[in-house]
Amino acid sequence: MKTYFECIPCFLRQAIDTIRRVTDDEAVHEQIVRKVLFAISEMDMQKSPPVMAQRIHRLIRGFTGETDPFKQAKKDSNRFALKLFPELQKKVDSSDSPLETAVRLAIAGNIIDLGAKHQLDEVNDETICKTIEDSLTAPFAADVLDDFREAVKRATDILYLGDNAGEIVFDRLLIEQMPRGKITFVVRGTPVINDATIVDAQMTGIVDIVNVIDNGSDGPGTILKTCSDEFRRRFEAADLIIAKGQGNYETLSGVPKDIFFLLKIKCPVIARDIGCEVGAMVLQRNADSL
Secondary structure: OOOOOOHHHHHHHHHHHHHHHHOOOHHHHHHHHHHHHHHHHOOOOOOOHHHHHHHHHHHHHHHHOOOOOOHHHHHHHHHHHHHHHHHHHHHHHOOOOHHHHHHHHHHHHHHOOOOOOOOHHHOOHHHHHHHHHHHOOOOOOHHHHHHHHHHHHHOOOEEEEOOEOOHHHHHHHHHOOOOHHHEEEEEOOOOOOOEOOHHHHHHOOHHHOOEEEEOOOOOOOOOHHHOOHHHHHHHHHOOEEEEEHHHHHHHHOOOOOOEEEEEEOOOHHHHHHHOOOOOOEEEEEOOOOO
């Protein structure tokens, strides 16, 4: 997916939010904002938004020396999601269609996205709980779910591309409804925004149920060009990709692989690209998959 003009204010807002997590010094804020504005002025609009976001967050980390501005926020998200997990597991276990319920809840977990929200307080306990409840009855593409179920059954090597800390607890619900021996769960190589890394996979117990690898990249998505050679080999070898979140959609929607995208739409640009409303729950098979 290419970058649209509407993405530019989001880049700047995201940069300011990140800087404020690192320092209260307004002189530093101004210096970084000026550097970010210059970087945006040079961006290639034909590349996906996470490519620019990757450059911005590298710039911020390099200037401030802070390698993980969202470290505490990620811990808090993981702890909150883990508290919810037993009750969410009951919802899945008691469902007439456990796989569908697990898919719905996995998508609901995508609300824990500090890169896509305009204000930090938009992602709070109340918002997350309401999203969970709404997800259980929201309109959903049942025919795509049937395709998903069959694809999982036929696949021999599944890469599950995670997205955010906290959200990966919701992914665990779905993983536990699938043949775990086929699945490798993927996290980011190094911290960027609140995207999950191996530390989050360890904290949430994902490492205890499936094999976990990182993609070797600091991009907020799966920017294959900046991923490790090892990950790219695994990506090519996999016969099914499950990709969570907007960043993975933005970076992989044009890649000719069998990919199922699971995300909650939080951005009007992505809503327009997919053809749905902001707030929609999406389970979509890649149009370029076959």
